[in-house]
Amino acid sequence: MSTASTIGGRDVGPALDGYNPARRASCPAAPGPESPTYYRIGAVTVCLHSADARFREPFHHLYQRHYIGGPTLSAVHIRVDRVIRARPLGRGFRICVDGEERFLLRKPQAVLPHVEWAINAAVAATLPRYHQLHAGVVARDGFALVLPAQPQCGKSTLTARLISRGWSYLSDEFALIDPDTLRLDPYPKALCIKEGSFEIVDAFCPTAGALPSYEKSWKGRVRLIDPQALRPHRTPWGVPVGMIAFPRYVARPAPALHPLSRARALFQLLDVCFTFGRYRAATLDVLGGVVERAACFQLESGEIDATCDVLEAAWRAHVPASGRPDPADLTRPEEPVRPGVEAA
Amino acid sequence: MSHPEQAPEGRRRPASPTRALAEPPTTRTPETTRWRICREVIIHRIDDEAVAYDPGAHEVLYLDADAFEVFKQVDGTRDDAAIFLELAQQHGETTDEVASRFAPVLAAMRRHGWIGRTHGADEVS
Numbered sequence: 001m002s003t004a005s006t007i008g009g010r011d012v013g014p015a016l017d018g019y020n021p022a023r024r025a026s027c028p029a030a031p032g033p034e035s036p037t038y039y040r041i042g043a044v045t046v047c048l049h050s051a052d053a054r055f056r057e058p059f060h061h062l063y064q065r066h067y068i069g070g071p072t073l074s075a076v077h078i079r080v081d082r083v084i085r086a087r088p089l090g091r092g093f094r095i096c097v098d099g100e101e102r103f104l105l106r107k108p109q110a111v112l113p114h115v116e117w118a119i120n121a122a123v124a125a126t127l128p129r130y131h132q133l134h135a136g137v138v139a140r141d142g143f144a145l146v147l148p149a150q151p152q153c154g155k156s157t158l159t160a161r162l163i164s165r166g167w168s169y170l171s172d173e174f175a176l177i178d179p180d181t182l183r184l185d186p187y188p189k190a191l192c193i194k195e196g197s198f199e200i201v202d203a204f205c206p207t208a209g210a211l212p213s214y215e216k217s218w219k220g221r222v223r224l225i226d227p228q229a230l231r232p233h234r235t236p237w238g239v240p241v242g243m244i245a246f247p248r249y250v251a252r253p254a255p256a257l258h259p260l261s262r263a264r265a266l267f268q269l270l271d272v273c274f275t276f277g278r279y280r281a282a283t284l285d286v287l288g289g290v291v292e293r294a295a296c297f298q299l300e301s302g303e304i305d306a307t308c309d310v311l312e313a314a315w316r317a318h319v320p321a322s323g324r325p326d327p328a329d330l331t332r333p334e335e336p337v338r339p340g341v342e343a344a
Numbered sequence: 345m346s347h348p349e350q351a352p353e354g355r356r357r358p359a360s361p362t363r364a365l366a367e368p369p370t371t372r373t374p375e376t377t378r379w380r381i382c383r384e385v386i387i388h389r390i391d392d393e394a395v396a397y398d399p400g401a402h403e404v405l406y407l408d409a410d411a412f413e414v415f416k417q418v419d420g421t422r423d424d425a426a427i428f429l430e431l432a433q434q435h436g437e438t439t440d441e442v443a444s445r446f447a448p449v450l451a452a453m454r455r456h457g458w459i460g461r462t463h464g465a466d467e468v469s
Contacts, residue, residue, distance in 0.1 A: 263393030267406035270395070281399055284388040292390060 039066040042186035050080040062190045076122040113216035124274040132274040133175040138167035143242025157197040169227040183238040190224040242319035245299040255302035265296035380420035382460035
């Protein structure tokens with residue numbers, strides 16, 4: 001479906017496929033086209049500069065709960081402009097982060113996921129203070145479950161299902177670790193679900209099927225889902241880590257959870273740590289402190305609900321609702337990984 | 345120089361255990377070679393395992409319990425035989441048993457460039 005949008009009486013071309021402004025009737029109105037709009041998305045503050053309602057309005061719809069009126073001292077500034085360049089690009093869209101060009105795109109359907117991508121890259125590169133892991137994070141009983149993984153491992157899909165099953169959402173992309181407290185702060189961005197998981201998510205979130213899909217480069221088509229649409233809930237802050245499970249999708253129906261030694265977990269966390277290069281040796285102390293307080297597992301994901309069942313059973317066994325998990329209760333792996341030494 | 349397995353921050357992705365096992369040591373170690381750790385290393389110990397970090401090269405090494413046992417013996421004064429003898433005494437096993445168990449660990453450390461040979465004060469590899 002395609003609808004037309006105008007700004008100041010001037011036709012700016014077709015709107016994003018599938019985006020219907022009428023469906024946004026219950027939303028607070030997006031701020032005016034000329035003013036930058038500020039959003040505090042958990043620990044990350046974003047300022048969007050765009051005069052184009054095709055991007056400004058759906059972005060505002062996703063993040064309206066995080067909208068803040070005035071400017072703040074530190075924010076990731078994202079600007080979306082129309083540009084006309086020499087061929088082969090021709091007419092297109094330019095996304096700048098803090099004044100630097102990050103993406104040039106031809107299609108409007110590609111803009112919103114690339115805005116999200118640009119924000120994530122800026123967070124990884126510039127967000128001060130936090131040690132950052134590439135991970136999905138949800139919380140329950142006052143503790144966080146961290147799902148660290150490389151892209152395409154199913155973090156976002158698993159995170160979405162856990163939210164719908166009663167977990168609170170912190171992020172589907174970043175675990176932001178406060179080095180002073182070793183607790184996690186949220187970055188509750190819209191969940192980015194790839195096309196391969198559309199059917200899975202539709203099964204537990206019927207409204208997701210009506211959402212527009214966008215083009216995200218080589219990652220294919222994606223949907224951006226407001227986590228509150230999965231289940232209304234509060235976003236927790238300052239959550240200690242209770243459990244770490246490294247997900248890996250295995251094409252078989254039965255999922256499996258294998259205990260992981262904490263040194264091995266630390267080693268694997270370093271591989272998905274965005275800030276290891278920035279904080280160097282201090283990273284070992286911070287992540288070492290995190291794993292020493294957590295139950296650590298390797299997760300072979302399978303059917304989504306069966307995977308969640310396995311995770312929640314382990315959670316109940318290892319992360320008591322009151323008090324910290326007792327390291328003495330954590331199961332050690334029966335077989336050490338051979339050959340016993342692994343470099344990264 | 346970029347490497348196909350290089351992560352964005354310049355760290356190499358972990359080599360798979362399978363691949364590490366599949367690669368035989370390229371050189372035969374002389375019996376008299378004494379081993380030393382040839383990097384400035386920060387050790388983060390957890391339980392009976394450890395993660396070693398070389399800030400200069402920005403590389404990390406996971407050491408399981410066996411590997412950490414060996415790593416602690418690599419002090420520049422011991423050769424293979426002395427290391428295996430020490431470990432055999434600690435574990436109450438024969439030297440042959442210990443050698444078959446720990447020799448691959450020593451070889452893997454050497455292959456990854458974390459330990460090198462010494463003859464007196466001169467490091468030759």
